[in-house]
Amino acid sequence: MTAQPVLIIGARSDIAMALARRYAAAGHDLQLAARRSEGLAADAADLALRHGVKASVHELDILDAASFGPFLDSLPVLPATAICVVGVLGEQAVSEADPAAATLVIRSNYEGPALLTGLIANRFAERGSGTIIGISSVAGDRGRASNYVYGSAKAGYTAFLSGLRNRLSKRGVHVMTVLPGFVRTRMTAGMDLPLRLTAEPDAVAEGIYQAAAKRRDVIYVKPIWRLVMTVIRAIPERIFKGTSL
Amino acid sequence: MMIEGWGRFPRQLCRVHAPRDEAALRMALAEGPRIARGNGRGYGDCAMQRNATIDMRAFRRMLAFEEENGQLVVEAGVLLADVIATFLPRGWFPPVTPGTKFVTIGGMVAADVHGKNHHRDGTFGRFVDWLDLMTEDGTVLRCSPQENAELFAWTIGGMGLTGIILRVAFRLRRVESAWIRQTTLPARDLGEVMALFEANEAATYSVAWIDCLTTGAAMGRSALMLGEHATTDELSRVRRSAPFHVPRKPVRKVPVDLPQVALNRMTVRAFNALYHRNARAGAGTSVVDWDSYFYPLDAILEWNRIYGARGFMQFQCVLPTGAAKEGLTALLQAIAASGQGSFLSVLKRMGGEAGGMSFPREGYTLALDFPFSERSASLMDRLDAITLDHGGRFYLAKDARMAAATLRRSDPRAGAFAAMRRECALGLFRSSQSERLCL
Known part of the structure; x- marks a missing residue:
């Protein structure tokens, strides 16, 4: 039996590929969408060969909202689960100085994912079923000097997903927000990450897969992050503004 | 970073690149002398290059x-x-x-x-x-x-x-199945195991574990193991219903480097004696799963640590059929005389030669391993000399210490290979091994 197809948006990232492997291992067909998607053909072939599933590749530019409708129409079938893994970290210093760079970070992390997720949600609501998984970030839980442009866009996406979940909870559509902490990927390559707070992409994928099966609402992949962010959110602003976290 | 082969000798400080796509790989090539590295199962220094060792494991689709x-x-x-x-x-x-x-x-x-x-x-x-x-x-x-x-x-x-x-x-x-029909034949000495190899040329798989410590009349006593892929009608009813299903087995791991003293003449002798007793007792046919048959050592992750932190050296040569009996006898005598026990000693009949620098040729191949020490290094020099005297050659995937002159004398193709590399301007693809062997 082939389980329900899964759409992965932003499929070229390490977390996305780990998710693709995890869902394919469970027998799900895959729809892999990304910019410069020709590079994904080999990954699709690999997933199909190893797991005996169907895997298709779709071109998608997350900054081109006008293309979202035709993109969804072009999928072989409306997926059962859609996962948005799109994210651009950018460089905080550059984002502060250059509005064009900040715009790219804000649009890539908030505008694009929110608009596309919203369109998919409408189609799922019409069908009366579906799971939407949005990968946001702990950086959205509180703005910090070191990455607030990225963080504020993720905060927007977290709020968007929360609202969507609220709206669709009685329409058979489940929305799950994922707030990964540090993950060892190309995005974080070269950073000095604290070991206890850092997850491997495959562990993130496993956590998401398990949580989605249990229809959880908001997950921190490593549970310790829930504690860390609770503490960080609880610090009074008067004190917080003087810290360098 | 420090890297090593499966034998853990030598260990070298190498700049390691791990490109994720061809563009990144091309950039790594620009660094000068470089060699590709796979999963690090070559024993010696064949997949290391101080300047640029290119880890290819991201290319895994x-x-x-x-x-x-x-x-x-x-x-x-x-x-x-x-x-x-x-x-x-x-x-x-x-x-x-x-x-x-x-x-x-x-x-x-x-x-x-x-x-x-x-x-x-x-x-x-x-x-x-x-x-x-x-x-x-x-x-x-x-x-x-x-x-x-x-x-x-x-x-x-x-x-x-x-x-x-x-x-x-x-x-x-x-x-037809994930199972191998294995037949074990005990052999009392070298002559007998060679005769058994010849008599069983038709078998799909054949390999012998040979006792390198026993001298005298029983020198070269062995257990020859033949194997065939089992057809479905050779399986029990339960297995036949799912011929590719093999129950999972626990994987063990060597947790720490054992002190080198753990493997000495006594333990190796005891192991060999036990093994050959088992071979005699278990002689006959049995059906075993593919993993146990082909990869018994893979079941013990990091088994190379049993040799301790200093590592070990592999020796593998092939001797042409005509000189095999005499050459193997000389090799076994040298090993026994040295008192260096090889934990795993494998003898195998080989078929014809392929092109290029491919190691195998018609004859017999003997593979041994020795814990790293000065004494085993000098034993291996002796084994090199005996191999050369009998027209044999060496397996580069196992080598960590051979002299360039030994390679040239054992294999006339080495000169042609080096010349071809010069002609085609391939000189920047080089490993610590190829530098040592002047290839």
């Missing part, structure tokens, strides 16, 4: 499979273990496999590995239809017996010295 002829196309960093896990349940098995499944396909081509079926089927290279090779300036050449044929031939068994192997198309073979 399977690209295409044709059900009609069993042709599988993979990126070079795909592990043999993954190929088996994916295709054995569908009735396909590698045409040739070395003694571990934790090798990359690129590494299998570079070392032109052989298995227990060499006498019948030849090396892995025989089943390669084509490969894509990134050469000196980053261009990618499709190489096959029809296209860039000379480069193709030198790449198989070429130890990565002709370029970076990117993709490989090779043929799997059909099997």
Whole structure:
């Protein structure tokens, strides 16, 4: 039996590929969408060969909202689960100085994912079923000097997903927000990450897969992050503004 | 970072690149002298280069499979273990496999590995239809017996010295089950095991564990193990209902480096005595699963740590048939006289020679390992000399210490290979091994 197809948006990232492997291992067909998607053909072939599933590749530019409708129409079938893994970290210093760079970070992390997720949600609501998984970030839980442009866009996406979940909870559509902490990927390559707070992409994928099966609402992949962010959110602003976290 | 081969000797500080795509790989090539590295199962220094060692394991995608002829196309960093896990349940098995499944396909081509079926089927290279090779300036050449044929031939068994192997198309073979019908035949001495090899030329798989410590009349006593892929009607009813299903076994791991004293003449002798007693007691036919049959040592992860932190050295030579009996006798006598026990000693009949620098040739191959020490180093020099005297040659995937002159004397192809590398300007593909051997 082939389980329900899964759409992965932003499929070229390490977390996305780990998710693709995890869902394919469970027998799900895959729809892999990304910019410069020709590079994904080999990954699709690999997933199909190893797991005996169907895997298709779709071109998608997350900054081109006008293309979202035709993109969804072009999928072989409306997926059962859609996962948005799109994210651009950018460089905080550059984002502060250059509005064009900040715009790219804000649009890539908030505008694009929110608009596309919203369109998919409408189609799922019409069908009366579906799971939407949005990968946001702990950086959205509180703005910090070191990455607030990225963080504020993720905060927007977290709020968007929360609202969507609220709206669709009685329409058979489940929305799950994922707030990964540090993950060892190309995005974080070269950073000095604290070991206890850092997850491997495959562990993130496993956590998401398990949580989605249990229809959880908001997950921190490593549970310790829930504690860390609770503490960080609880610090009074008067004190917080003087810290360098 | 410090890297080492499976034998853990030598250990070298190398700059390691781990490119994720061809563009990044091209950038790594620009660094100067470089060698590709797979899963690090070569024993010595064949996959290290201080200037730029290129870890190919990110190239791990399977690209295409044709059900009609069993042709599988993979990126070079795909592990043999993954190929088996994916295709054995569908009735396909590698045409040739070395003694571990934790090798990359690129590494299998570079070392032109052989298995227990060499006498019948030849090396892995025989089943390669084509490969894509990134050469000196980053261009990618499709190489096959029809296209860039000379480069193709030198790449198989070429130890990565002709370029970076990117993709490989090779043929799997059909099997009916995941089980092997194994027949064990005890042999009292060297003459008997050789006669048994000759008498069982028709067997698909054959290999002998040989006792390297016993001298006198029983010198060379062995256990010859023959194997055939079991057909479904050779399986019990339960297994026949799911012929590719093998119950999972626990995987053990050597947790720490054992002190070198743990492996000494006494323990090796005890192990060999026990093994041969078991072989006599267990002589006859049994059905065993593929993993236990082909990869008994893979069940103990990091088994190389039993030799301690100083590591060990492998010795593997092949002697031509005519000189084999005399040469093997001389080798066994030298080992026994040295008092150095080889924990695992494997004897195997080999079939004909392939092209390029491919190791196997018609005759007998003997593989030994010794914990690293000055004494075993001098023993190995003795074994080199005996091999040369009997017209034999050495397996580069195992070598960590041979002298350049020894290689030249043992294998006239080495000179031609070095000349070809100069002519085709492939000199920047070089490993610590190729520098040592002046290839």
